[in-house]
Amino acid sequence: MSDAPAKSVLVVGGTSDIGRAVASAYAARGWHVTLAARDAEAAAREAADLNARHDTSRIETRTIDILDTDAFPGFLDALPALPDTVVCVVGAMGEQARAERDPDHAAEVLRTNFEGPALLLEAVAGRFATRGRGLIVGISSVAGDRGRATNYVYGAGKAGFTAYLSGLRNRLAKGGVHVATVKPGFVRTRMTEGMDLPGPLTATPATVAERIVALEERPRDVVYVLRRWRLVMLIIRAIPEAIFKKLKL
Secondary structure, three states, X not given: OOOOOOOEEEEEOOOOHHHHHHHHHHXXXXXXXXXXXXXXXXXXXXXXXXXXXXXXXXXXXXXXXOOXXXXXXXXXXXXXXXXXXXXXXXXXXXXXXXXXXXXHHHHHHHHHHHHHHHHHHHHHHHHHHXXXXXXXXXXXXXHHOOOOOOOHHHHHHHHXXXXXXXXXXXXXXXXXXXXXXXXXXXXOOHHHOOOOOOHXXXXXXXXXXXXXXXXXXXXXOEEEXXXXXXXXXXXXXXXXXXXXXXXXX
16 A cells, blocks of 8 residues: 555536536545535535545535635635535526526626636646646536527637637647546436436436546647547537537527
8 A cells, every 4th residue: 555645536526416426536546636616515515424424523614605706716725625626516507588688697607617627727727837746627508518599608618618728738748737628418407407418328327436536647738528529519519600600509
């Protein structure tokens, strides 16, 4: 058994279904896990449950509001140590119809999916670059690959986040820090509860977590959790705009 200290991961959005699955997957490998979420009580319950399930005390919590961007530097400085890996699973689908008539709701969706995660990871990136190593994982979405009438506000936020992660990856490529963009596609979570999801294109939180943890051994740039999504989105992106705008997607 190795005497080396356990590696550590910060999971931002740790009370989500995917966040919990990611935390569980890392805990199962002996990592120290910090769950960061806006709801401190919910995070504490998740941490207690995961500690019991994995017979460990290595899962702890921190409070963060992804829209309180001014607090990010202090949040990171208050961590006991800079984590080896940061996984940002924050996201909010919002309501497209409401976003069309309510600018405040649209702004919240855009900020939750793009501005907040990007600014947090930018603060992380600077610290990782100074140290000279680290893994940053951002959960984006296939919805950001092309705008669709049914969710273009959410898709726009994810498109911005995807572009941000690509640029950050390019910036840090030679400095020992890897940035991965993960696109889950449909996932059976509380956020998609009640939706009629296509089975062949729908993943579980556990599958998403497995693909993320695998990046520790085999870093990749862009990961479609279900590989068939890569082909699906290639086809959708190739549809001419004159045709695409007539489709009900």
